[in-house]
Amino acid sequence: MNTSGPVTSPSSRFAIPGAEFRPAAFWFWNRIPGEDEIRHGLAEMKKAGLGTFMIQARLSLPRRDYLSPAYLDACRYAFAEAAKIGLEAVIYDEYAWMSGHGGGRTVAGADHLRERHLFWARGEAEGAGVGSDGQLELTVSGIRSGFLDFLGEAACDWIYEGGEARWDDWTLVSALAHGDGANTVPVEAKILAADASGCRIAVDAGDLTCPMVTVFVSARCASSRMINYLLPEAAQRFAETVYAPLAEAAEAAGPGIARAFFFDHPYAGFYGWHEHCGELGHSLLWSDDFGRSVAPGDLLALVGCVGLETARRRLAFFADHARRMHEAFFGTLRRWCDERGFDFTGHELLSHVGQWGLRGGLGALDPRGMPGVDHFGLDAFRTVTAVDAADYGSQLAAKLGDSVARSNGRSRCIVEQYSTGREMARPGLAGQWDLTIERLRAQAIRHTLLGARQFLFHAVYLDDGRPYSANDWRANPRFDFPPGLNFQPWWEDLPEVFDEVARLSAFVEEGEPLRPVALLYPLAALWQEGGDPPSAEHFGWWAEALARAGIGYDVLDERDLERGTVVDGDLVTPGGRYGMVILPDAHILSAAATIERLRTFLREGGRLFASGRLPDGLSNGLPNALVETSVRHLPAADQTAVEGFVRSLDRPCPSLHLEAAPAWNVVARHGTGWRLAAFNEAAEPRMLQLKLGNDAMLAELWNPRSGTVSPFPLPPDERIELPAQGLICLEIHPDARQRGARPGERPRAWTPALITPIELASGWEFRAVGAGDRFVPISVTAGWERQGFPNHSCAGIYRRRITLPRLKPDQRWDLVLDRVAETVECRVDGHSIGRRLFGEKRFALETSGEILVELHVRNTGANRYYADTPFAADPPTPSGLLGPPRLVAMESR
Incomplete structure (x- = not known):
């Protein structure tokens, strides 16, 4: 996390990487530990090769103990002891997770800060539903959070006072009569009755010519400990209630001991109800102030069609909703941290967690009303980018995290890695006590090559819980997303792995990555379409295919395109330089300026590839011959077609290609030369094909396992055998005289003798x-x-x-x-x-x-x-x- 240490040479930083490159871990506290236990736990983390820790209060810690004097004393002692042994501390900002509630402290005595949501119901303006008095009665009832139901009874006890949601302060927001098109008519309506579970609304349906009526109402969850993220005063109270005492504990232990606050998955609610209808999958976080800026037709556009204006209204609404939420919550906390000298990091809801597709991780949820989706916009409030990763397959997390960081003037990211039981056909909380060190290492290496600076593991345990009981296993620390690293038999083997991962991170820190491809993040299409839209799926196909092929790319936001320039046929943005842009079913764009920038890019010699639907008017004003030669469109693409197309692409020089295996790699310009790193995740040796383009190359092998740097003779055919699970780091230069080194002799090779084993x-x-x-x-x-x-x-x-x-x-x-x-x-x-x-x-x-x-x-x-x-x-x-x-x-x- 801390990058302000003493200046060291690249090779010395590689041999002894700093804390910013070393893996980190959450330290789960299910109770308040004593001083001896704290000292022992920190010493074990240091011995294992960790560089950073974050204390995280879990649900098994009684809520009354969170932020109690004893809890803060224990934090203070942990911070001070960590400083003595050279461990860095980051302050995790919540009780369990879903930052903002502070274990209920934020809203205690401040009911107006509790989460408020928008609900809606629809009925026919004519027919059996309309009474003889011309009144149409609609209801909102049966409100449930499917997300909390999935997490179980313990989650409901954690989030709700009394263990269940109770609603109050029901307010009529809007009532509209409408048809299938743009014609809408405001109608008179009133709330007839309301209680803790829902409300009844009466609509004056007399003399209406439109066939349908939709009513919007809002309510506050009176029992929820969650805050309303649209209210800056909620974030301010969270900072005063939670951030302030934790910061004081850190500062009392010594100046600069804890350098950052870490937020975790702010949660704006996923409520469904019996009468739910339309294209928005869940309730929407709401505030009266925000509501005053919303036209009734905009609300209707969220849940249905209002004619040709639907897309424009919907995009404008979600953009404004996200901007206000980000500014209110993240902006308030960032300013608080800036005033006190703390970095601000953490991660939002990532609906792609564990996946390459943008909605595959939490596919049952519609995240458009959450503090997520616009990851580029949110990242502007962080000083260090962080993302979430689930389980042990390759996935998007690190690549997207690095891309949003570069878009905002930084690079690389923290990747929080947790384990669920889903990979192993278990309930999620049961986790993976059968996780092997080989799988852990492979995942950390993949993340690092895809853009992670620091690998953050979930978690080190305070203790290993108790024997299984069918009645309360979800509350048992033993089954709190295991494994607890320090209770794995291979815990003592971790220093070797963590040193290797840290050295790899230090090695790829240097240089500017060669990434000639830009993959557009289709934000406008994602806001337009709920569920699992084609744009989310197409994006995942391209992102995975490019990564597996070893072709360097960045994910670009539409705003990057708008502020980019075209130089010598390349699109130049704050994050990089690209000769190729890919549109993954990006049929809707937010701004006309984006289309014009793409046209300029094509006129100046750039190449554009697209799958699925194209945005209207892209080729307007462009010669047909130019479109035919510079635009490749795959309108009916599937994953196989995208993979085949990526394999056919010309590779830049230099490049790395791992035969018959995913080519996880980094190619980065470093001074007059290049830094190359590649990993063979396969269970068998694979040939690594180098494409260097210069016969007069001097190479050095930077060994991440030993920390040594030595001459490396490049084979004439530029093919190197990588062993199973092998990792190689090379620095190459075009002129040996610049380094004053010699290529060296080939290492001694051993082959099987003609003797029977x-x-x-x-x-x-x-x-x-x-x-x-x-x-x-x-x-x-x-x-x-x-x-x-x-x-x-x-x-x-x-x-x-x-x-x-x-x-x-x-x-x-x-x-x-x-x-x-x-x-x-x-x-x-x-x-x-x-x-x-x-x-x-x-x-x-x-x-x-x-x-x-x-x-x-x-x-x-x-x-x-x-x-x-x-x-x-x-x-x-x-x-x-x-x-x-x-x-x-x-x-x-």
């Missing part, structure tokens, strides 16, 4: 660490979970004496573990010869004769924490050696 299938003993000191015989054809240790989640030690046959001087024996779960350290005669945490598990045995081999294997926490729960695997998760080790003779060449 020796299978070590018998004679092994095993001890389950923490379960006694006795070694017992064990088979290595199946894991220990099938041999009397079904719930053992910790280290297990395999040992065996081995007599190594004598080899020639240029030969050696390698011990190869073809199947092992999960991490393994090999010790020979009591001395460690290394750990293997991912990829191939192979150890070089630089000795001969009889040796004692010990294999210290660490599995995951799954078999312990899921035992006797509905989430347990059957059979238990494989652990330890799953196949016989082999001795393989190798020879050098």
Whole structure:
């Protein structure tokens, strides 16, 4: 987070990365810890290689304890102790999450700050619904939050006083008679009755010529602890109630100890009701002040068609609603932080979380009324960009985070990574105690190559909870989006991984990325269409295909296009320079200036690719020949077509391409040369094809595992084999004399010798660490979970004496573990010869004769924490050696 430290050389910063590059973690507090526990927890985080921590009060912490004197004393002590050992602190700003409520403190004694929503109902102006007195009666009833229902009873107790929503202060906003087109007529209406669950409205339907009536009403949730994000005074009270005491705790521990506040997913409500209708999927956050600026026809345009004006009215409404919400909440908090010298960061609702498509992560929700969707506009209020990521597949988060940061004059981002059970067919809260260090590392590397500066893990636990109970498992810290990193058996292996990720981040920090493609963020289309619109899907196809192909790109906001210029056929914006622009079903644009900028771009030699629908008038005034040569339109594209098109694109120079695997990489200009990084996520070696375009290149290998920099001889065919899970960082320069270095000799290569491998299938003993000191015989054809240790989640030690046959001087024996779960350290005669945490598990045995081999294997926490729960695997998760080790003779060449 802190980038204001002493100036260091690139290589020294690479060898010893600062906190801004080191992974961070939430520290879940389910109770107030004592001083000894705080010191131990911080020391463990430091030892693991973390650079930053954030204390996060979870729902298992009683609300009365949040911000209590004891809680603030514990925070103060944690901040001071962290400073002593060189850990950076960031202040997480909420009780649990959904920033703004402060555990209910913000609205306590200030009911007017509680969330208020707009609801609507529709009826026929003629027919059975109209009484003999000409009155049409409409109702709003059965109001529910599907999002909170999904989170369960504990969430309702957390958000609502008394555990349920109760509504009051019902207000009539507008009543309109209308047809299918633009003709609308205001009608008289009044609220007949209202209670905590809804209201009844009477509409004067006499003599109406329009067939339909729509009524809009607003109400305040009297029991909600959530605030109204449209009210600046709500954010101000949140700052005074929550930010101020946390800042005082940090400042009392010492100046500059905590450098930023972190907000988390402000939540504006997703309420449905029995009479809900129209194209807006949920209720809408509302305030009387905002309502005075809204014309009745604008409201009708949100939920239906008002003729040719529908798109314009809808776009204008959502743009104004988002602007007011961002300014009221984020603007108020940013100014508060600026006045006190804190950075301001955090992330909003990301409906693409865990996905590439813009609505695939929270597809059941319509986020258009949330403090999100306009991510570029919101990011202008942050000093450091942060995004959210779910589970362990590749996804959009880091790429979009880096892009919005660049659009606002910064670069790269923080990626918060959490685990749900969905990937493993479990309930979300049950998480992934079976997460392996290989999957964690791969995700952190992907995020870093796609644009993350810092990987923020969710989370380190204070304790590991209690045994499962069907009645209250959701409130059990053990099942609070696990894993708790520090309760994974492989926790002690993390320093190696976290050092590597931090060095990779420091390496790609330098230089300007080569990203010749701009992918438009179709904000106007997203505001126009609810549900899962084609623009959201098309965007995901392009974003994923470009990333997997290893073609550099940025996501651009429409406002970037408007303020960009065209230079030598390239579109130049504050974030980069692009020769190609992609429109993903961007059939609606917010401003005429955008269309004109695209036309200028094409006239000056740029290329435009589009899928789905095109915006009206794009080719107006352009010669047909120019359109035919510079515009490629895929009107009926699907994901396969987009992927094929991306594969056909010319690659810039330099470029990297990983054969038969996703080409996660970075190519960045650095001084007179380039920095290149690539990752092979596959389980097998893959060939990395370099396209450098200059035979006179000098290369250096920056090794992120060791922190060393050494000459690297580039192969004549520019092909490098990357091992399974292999990561490579190269710096290349066109002229060796500038560096005064020599290419160096090729490293010694080892290949299998013509000697039959020796299978070590018998004679092994095993001890389950923490379960006694006795070694017992064990088979290595199946894991220990099938041999009397079904719930053992910790280290297990395999040992065996081995007599190594004598080899020639240029030969050696390698011990190869073809199947092992999960991490393994090999010790020979009591001395460690290394750990293997991912990829191939192979150890070089630089000795001969009889040796004692010990294999210290660490599995995951799954078999312990899921035992006797509905989430347990059957059979238990494989652990330890799953196949016989082999001795393989190798020879050098």
